[in-house]
Amino acid sequence: MNVAVEMDAVRQGELLDISEAGPAPKRIIAGFGFWIFLLSDIVMFSALFASYAVLAKASAGGLTGVQLFDQRNVAMETALLLLSSYTCGMMSLAINSRRYLATFLGAVVTFLLGAAFLALELREFQGMIALGATPERSAFLSAFFTLVGSHGLHVTVGLAWLVLMMVQLSLRGFQDVVVRRLHCFSLFWHALDIIWVLIFTVVYLMGVLP
Amino acid sequence: MTEMRWDVAPGDRPTIPVSEQKASSGFLVYTLGLLLAVILTVTSFWVANTTAIWAPGVPAGLAVLAIAQMGVHLVFFLHITTGPDSTNNVLALAFGVLIVFLVLAGSLVIMANLNENMMPHTELMNLQMQR
Numbered sequence: 114m115n116v117a118v119e120m121d122a123v124r125q126g127e128l129l130d131i132s133e134a135g136p137a138p139k140r141i142i143a144g145f146g147f148w149i150f151l152l153s154d155i156v157m158f159s160a161l162f163a164s165y166a167v168l169a170k171a172s173a174g175g176l177t178g179v180q181l182f183d184q185r186n187v188a189m190e191t192a193l194l195l196l197s198s199y200t201c202g203m204m205s206l207a208i209n210s211r212r213y214l215a216t217f218l219g220a221v222v223t224f225l226l227g228a229a230f231l232a233l234e235l236r237e238f239q240g241m242i243a244l245g246a247t248p249e250r251s252a253f254l255s256a257f258f259t260l261v262g263s264h265g266l267h268v269t270v271g272l273a274w275l276v277l278m279m280v281q282l283s284l285r286g287f288q289d290v291v292v293r294r295l296h297c298f299s300l301f302w303h304a305l306d307i308i309w310v311l312i313f314t315v316v317y318l319m320g321v322l323p
Numbered sequence: 324m325t326e327m328r329w330d331v332a333p334g335d336r337p338t339i340p341v342s343e344q345k346a347s348s349g350f351l352v353y354t355l356g357l358l359l360a361v362i363l364t365v366t367s368f369w370v371a372n373t374t375a376i377w378a379p380g381v382p383a384g385l386a387v388l389a390i391a392q393m394g395v396h397l398v399f400f401l402h403i404t405t406g407p408d409s410t411n412n413v414l415a416l417a418f419g420v421l422i423v424f425l426v427l428a429g430s431l432v433i434m435a436n437l438n439e440n441m442m443p444h445t446e447l448m449n450l451q452m453q454r
Contacts, residue, residue, distance in 0.1 A: 137330070144332025148412060152419035159423040163430035188368060195360055202353035202400055205334070209349070300334050303400040307393050310364075314389035318371040319382055 140293055147297040151304045154267075158308050161263055162315060165256040169320065173251035178320035181241055187317040190233050191309065194268075197226030198306040205299045211287050216295075220279050223302070227272050234265050257316065264312055267305050274298055330411045334402045356399025363392040 136142065169178070204219025238258070241247075248258040278298055281291050367388045370381060397403045403412055 141330065141332045141335065144335050145330075145411060145415075148333045149415055152415055155419055156422050156426065159426045160430075163427050166427070166431055167434045184368070184372070191364055195357065195364065198396075198400060199353060199357045202356075203350070206349045206353070296332075296334065300401065303334070303396060306400070307396045310389055310392045310396065314367060314385050318367060318385055322371065322381055323378065 140289070140296070143293045144296060144300070147300055151300060155304065155308065158260075158263065158311075161256075161260045162311065165260045165316065168252040168256040171252035172254070175251045175254065176241075176244060176246045177253070178257075178316070179323075181244070181246055182317050182321050183237070184317065184321070186233060186237055187313055190230050191313050193226050193230040193233070194306050194309050197223045197230065198303055200226065201299050201302045205296070208287070208292060208295050213282075216282065217279065220275055224272060224275050227268055227275075227302075231265060231268055231272070234261070234268075238262075261312060261316065264305065264308055267301075267308075271298070271302055271305060274301070330408045333412050334400075352399055352402075356395055359395045359399065360392055363388050363395065367392075 200219050200222040204216055204223060207215035207219055241254075246254055248255050275298060278291070278295050281294070285291050367385055370376060370384045370388065376384065397416075403409060403416060405413065
C-alpha cells in the first residue's frame with residue numbers, strides 16, 4: 114500500500130506520456146495548420162516566380178523593366194511593408210499580454226501602413242498602364258502583373274481580415290478563438306513580407322541591372 | 324505546465340509564463356529583427372545601384388542578401404527556432420523549401436535548355452529554302 118501511494122505521487126508529479134496526453138491544444142494545432150497553408154501559398158508563389166524568371170526578357174519590343182521600374186517607389190513600398198510587419202509584431206505582443214488599447218493601436222498602424230503600400234502599388238500599376246505597359250502587351254508584363262498583382266491581392270485580403278478581426282475583438286473580447294485568428298493573421302502578414310523581399314530583389318532590383 | 328509536452332506553433336506565445344520572462348524580451352526580438360531587415364534591405368538597394376562591385380557578381384550578391392533577409396524574418400518575426408519543440412515547424416518549412424527549389428530550378432533549367440536547343444530562326448528559313 115505504501116508503494117502504491119508513492120507511485121501515485123510520482124505519476125502526478127511528472128508529465129503525462131505523449132501517448133496518454135491526447136491531442137495538442139487547439140491553439141497549437143491551428144497555428145501549425147496555418148503554417149502549412151502558408152507554405153503551400155509560398156509554393157504557389159514559387160510557380161509565379163518561375164514563370165516570371167523565364168519570361169522576364171520576353172518584352173516583345175515593348176517597354177522593359179529598366180524603363181518602367183522606379184526604385185524610389187519600390188524602396189518606399191518596402192519600407193512601408195517592413196514597418197507594418199514590425200507593428201504587427203507589436204500587436205502580437207499586446208495580444209499576448211491582453212492589452213486592448215495597444216492591440217487596437219497596433220492594428221490601426223498596421224492597417225494604415227499596409228493600405229499605404231497598396232496605394233503606392235496601385236499608383237505604380239496605373240502609371241505603367243498609362244504608358245501602354247498593360248498585362249496583354251508582352252509575356253514579361255503578363256508575368257509581372259500576375260506575380261506582383263497576386264502579392265497585392267494577398268495584401269488586400271490581409272487588410273480586410275485585419276478589419277474583420279478588430280470588429281470581432283471589439284465584440285467578443287480576447288476569447289480563445291479570436292486570439293487564435295489574430296495569431297494566424299500575424300503569421301499571414303509576416304509571410305507576405307517574406308514574399309515581398311523576394312519580389313523587390315528578383316523583380317525590381319535584378320530587373321534593372323544592365 | 325502540461326503544454327510543455329507539445330511542440331510550439333510558429334510565432335506562438337512563449338511557454339514561459341509572462342511573470343517569469345522579462346517584460347521587454349519580445350519587444351527586443353522584434354526590434355532587433357527590424358534593424359537587421361533594414362540593414363539588409365539598404366544593402367540590397369546599394370548593391371543594385373553601386374558601381375563599386377564587379378557587375379556580374381551583383382545578382383549573386385542580391386540573392387544572398389535576399390535569402391539572409393528571409394532568414395531574419397523567419398527567426399525574428401515568425402519565431403522559427405532550431406529548438407526541439409519547433410521540429411515540426413522546421414520540417415514543414417524544409418519540405419516547402421524543397422518544393423520551391425524544385426519548381427524554380429526545374430523551370431529555369433528546362434526553359435534555358437529549350438531556348439538553347441531551339442532551332443534559330445534563320446536556320447529554319449534556310450531549311451525551307453533548300454526544299
